[in-house]
Amino acid sequence: MNQPENHLGLLVREKDRLSRFSLSGAGIFFDFSRQRLNSETLDLLGQLAEQKDLPSGFKAMVSGEKVNTTENRAALHTAMRSFSHQPIVVNGLDVMPEIQKVRNQIYEFSKSIRNGDIKGSTGKPFKYVVVIGIGGSYLGTQFVSSALEAFADKGIRILFLANVDVHNFGSVVSQIDPESTLWIIISKSYTTPETSANENQAAEFMISRGLEFSKHFVTVTSKGSPGDDPSNPVLATFHMFNFVGGRYSVSSAVGGVPLSLYLGYERFEEFLKGAEEMDMHILSAPIQENLPVMAALISVWNNNFLGYETQAIIPYASPLSKLAPHVQQLNMESNGKLVTKEGEIIDYPSGVIVFGEPGTNAQHSFFQLAHQGRPFPIDFIGVVNPQHDAYQAKSKGVTNHQELWANLISQPMALAMGKDSEDKAKYFPGNRPSSTLLLENLTPRNIGRLLSFYEAKTVFEALIWGINPFDQFGVELGKILASDIRAEMAIKNENPSHPFDSVDPISRHYLEVLFSGKIE
């Protein structure tokens, strides 16, 4: 592929290039005509997919096999949006009745909150929903809620309190009316330090204002966790399942509770049905017509064969601005791994670094480098019909939405084609790969489809690489060290003369700076 005859500037001129290098499925158009692929590459990637038996790997996951081998668990985010009434058996038990029960509970609860049947402890209806959760407990929900803001009940605001940084807490409480605030604490284990710290802060804040904890707090957590303790009553508890990991949990109660409060349960269900549609497409479409399979193959091609280490996600739609942070976690935490499923160390750097900002903003930020510096593959994402049909003032003969699309159409082509120039400062090498995905509009259904597309792409990449995309042992070492440092701080809080003698000299310096309040 590195010969001049395979330069994208020539490939895109091939007859029927677009129809041969694009797919449609489950409402998404996926154009990889500007990827550095020819027909031969496509055939070879198809062979790779068959050799790795991707369809069987996905079916095993969907049917409840314990594909999360290191933790001996199933990975059943797809079951969370199954409406097929087919049983899914884990450890000899059909899990669907429990899943349906949680869905019903979310339906009833969100209805009662939204119609004012359930009120705060001073009798005010709820107008603010604050999600306390970090990582997978909020990134997906943040993406979906911002994508669907246009569908939100204007009477309810949603805020996210993820970071333990007290600035974040201060900013959230400055925006709410405590009496009409519902806090949703989301943590599978209910032992996440950041989430516990923020819950404590919030509880103290509410109680100090004379409000009842048990009427303003809801938990989303595993059955039997410290957040599911009848001796510490809350307004409601919704169960998470150990077979759904944080970064795949938007379809579960993690997304379900806040999104149903914000958008209404019906819209959340529409979102789930969109995700299910993509799941069905994946299960039924042959490899060469399967959107996430092809996307994963292209990703592996770009990463392992062409050597690109990063992947940008550039949606030409402001409501999708939180897609990149979500996929950043989804993909990097899933596939930034050191060992194969067989426990063998991978001897090359694994995982792709995902980043992105909306277009055209990104064009005015880092696209200089995309065009003339270090190349990286890009997913461009377009939405055919905007949510706002007001504001139709034209500039240069086009609407703002058309201006956006003029750029969405031009950038992939400019990156692919390049341009020669005598003045080398104005020379564009081209041959820079990208895909373009289109959604017809920003409905709950289409957001569900898009979410499932990126989830499945991530899983297929892992199947090709032979790694487990469902564990995350890489975050453990930092937690252990933080626990030691925290213990030192707690001692110092009680005993100001504590000398930090047992701490390594570099960490000790930071402890001393923190407690002195001065950097020197």
Next chain:
Amino acid sequence: MNQPENHLGLLVREKDRLSRFSLSGAGIFFDFSRQRLNSETLDLLGQLAEQKDLPSGFKAMVSGEKVNTTENRAALHTAMRSFSHQPIVVNGLDVMPEIQKVRNQIYEFSKSIRNGDIKGSTGKPFKYVVVIGIGGSYLGTQFVSSALEAFADKGIRILFLANVDVHNFGSVVSQIDPESTLWIIISKSYTTPETSANENQAAEFMISRGLEFSKHFVTVTSKGSPGDDPSNPVLATFHMFNFVGGRYSVSSAVGGVPLSLYLGYERFEEFLKGAEEMDMHILSAPIQENLPVMAALISVWNNNFLGYETQAIIPYASPLSKLAPHVQQLNMESNGKLVTKEGEIIDYPSGVIVFGEPGTNAQHSFFQLAHQGRPFPIDFIGVVNPQHDAYQAKSKGVTNHQELWANLISQPMALAMGKDSEDKAKYFPGNRPSSTLLLENLTPRNIGRLLSFYEAKTVFEALIWGINPFDQFGVELGKILASDIRAEMAIKNENPSHPFDSVDPISRHYLEVLFSGKIE
């Protein structure tokens, strides 16, 4: 450096490691003890700095030489915050009097708006400031305003309208009261399509509500541009200079007008003086004690010698959440270049891909990959004293701020040291480099120092690589193609039967999808 004896797990145990591999200057503590450097590396990098004569290159810039060679311009962002009363001569003219004049104008104008002397066309004082600008016209201001939110006049909100996406416009206007809204249009050339389109949209929106354009719009633009046209009067016009590029323009009227309205001119000036302090440090400190010089040398070491292609910025402070997007533009648009200043093509991929999210959020997002997948260098940033001293509830014996610091202290060490394990899924290779920067608190002065630090680091990298960090010809090709596509759309808007015959088949497909409203 790739021998086992140079593994960071050993290097960090060296005697006096921290004091030998850290610096303080202009209020910033810069710790590179967890970078993959030994004393020999440090000496060699110092020699590189001398060989490239970095101090002279910086002095040339500061003194007004035309260091932006391709555009035959000076690059004088440092003059924007000079309070030394020293003349700076460009084309035979001292530019300082003009700079001082704009500063005075900002002072007077922001005072009159903030104290209510200048009101909107229906007599209401201004409560909303909307910045219309894209790329460098808003990213720096967004960073500084969110970092200093705690200092803001609670009576004035600031919003940014960058993207031409009409969703962005719809979201902004849903948050303002038009009668008390001041729009600031920022564009050096005043021909940026996104900014023009948003200005048109805003003007139509205001006029349709019976409000006077000339009493609600302010421009920040070059002298004599279409935005500085007395025949189209606005409330005020503030001049930008051709020797300050967008991504370096926070210290100019680009940042000055919105930040003075939001924070008060005094705080903007304090911010400028912090930036000036760092500039003075840079001009006076020897190479081995010069913070941005050392930071740039380490960046080049990581990139060109150790082969890291990306750089993460992880502030453990929510108010710094917009630092990464600002530095992403600043650094990638400056140094993602193809040619040297001598016009020779660089035959390896240039520029570093910058990304980041605040900690601890990032730990729960992509740090799995940082610990066990593809390694990348990280700038950790800590703030010793938080802005909020309320909310002191403790969890596990520590405050939220201490919990944050327990993580800030632990992560660089975990990345550096690693940890062996029989179970390979729990093995941490370590040897993953990072720096830690500390600010004593989030004051305007410290934010100015931090801004100048990253600006200068970027310039020093360019001086080492021998490239021009002040032009951006790489964004031109996309603009040309977009202009052609826009023209096709404008024709189609007038003549619905226009067939797009002259457009390449792939782009044509997208035009047809857009005009049909359907993806198939």
